[in-house]
Amino acid sequence: MALSTLLRTPVLAGRVFTQHVLKYGSLSCMQRPLASMVPRMVPSMVPISQHAFKEATHTPITNSVRSFRTSPVRLSDEKPHDHSKLWVIEKSVAALMVPLLPLGLLIPNKLFDSVIAILICAHSFWGLEAIAIDYVRASVVGPILPKIALGLVYLISIAMLGGLFYIIGHDDGLANTIKQIWAIKSDRQKS
Numbered sequence: 001m002a003l004s005t006l007l008r009t010p011v012l013a014g015r016v017f018t019q020h021v022l023k024y025g026s027l028s029c030m031q032r033p034l035a036s037m038v039p040r041m042v043p044s045m046v047p048i049s050q051h052a053f054k055e056a057t058h059t060p061i062t063n064s065v066r067s068f069r070t071s072p073v074r075l076s077d078e079k080p081h082d083h084s085k086l087w088v089i090e091k092s093v094a095a096l097m098v099p100l101l102p103l104g105l106l107i108p109n110k111l112f113d114s115v116i117a118i119l120i121c122a123h124s125f126w127g128l129e130a131i132a133i134d135y136v137r138a139s140v141v142g143p144i145l146p147k148i149a150l151g152l153v154y155l156i157s158i159a160m161l162g163g164l165f166y167i168i169g170h171d172d173g174l175a176n177t178i179k180q181i182w183a184i185k186s187d188r189q190k191s
């Protein structure tokens with residue numbers, strides 16, 4: 001980086017100077033026997049300008065200057081997406097469930113039941129999706145299993161949403177069903 005910065009400065013950016021730096025900085029030049037470089041250090045009768053232009057006719061080996069980048073390297077073909085907004089939505093949904101679940105149980109009605117059903121399905125979908133992505137990795141289990149795992153997550157979530165809305169539409173509703181389950185007493189408790 002320091003060398004490329006040096007080469008970009010106006011004073012040192014002359015073509016001849018650059019070619020000399022590239023030539024002497026290259027690996028192949030470093031590997032050359034020392035004896036072949038000695039004559040260059042000995043003063044000669046040839047004017048310096050002539051000597052420099054003669055050297056400039058050689059094609060410089062430019063692998064001594066490495067390219068660098070400050071932006072992150074993309075390692076996959078997937079489009080980069082910002083997950084921070086979805087994270088806020090995920091946490092907001094989880095936070096919203098805290099007051100809404102007891103409220104839905106206290107005041108049973110279809111609207112609360114429907115909102116709770118959607119929030120629970122969205123929340124558990126994101127949770128299960130995170131588990132599938134984190135634990136069923138293509139680098140560990142191959143390329144097929146992660147797709148099956150993610151497919152199962154979609155299937156479970158859709159089935160769950162369908163089931164909950166069936167209870168809301170064709171049965172006693174979510175809150176009442178949960179209350180009925182809580183009301184079930186064992187035979188020992190009944191007697």
Ligand code: HEM
Pocket residue numbers: 094095097098101120123124126127128130131
């Ligand atoms: C008021 C109720 C609930 C709250 C406040 C809540 C909150 C949370 C939070 C904060 C997480 C993230 C944990 C993490 O990132 O490490 C989470 C994960 C999860 N939640 Fe809930 N949740 C609630 C109810 C439910 C319900 C009813 C279900 C399913 C029917 C559910 C299923 C899941 C699943 C599958 C995960 C992923 C587990 C994991 O990453 O290890 N949650 N929950």
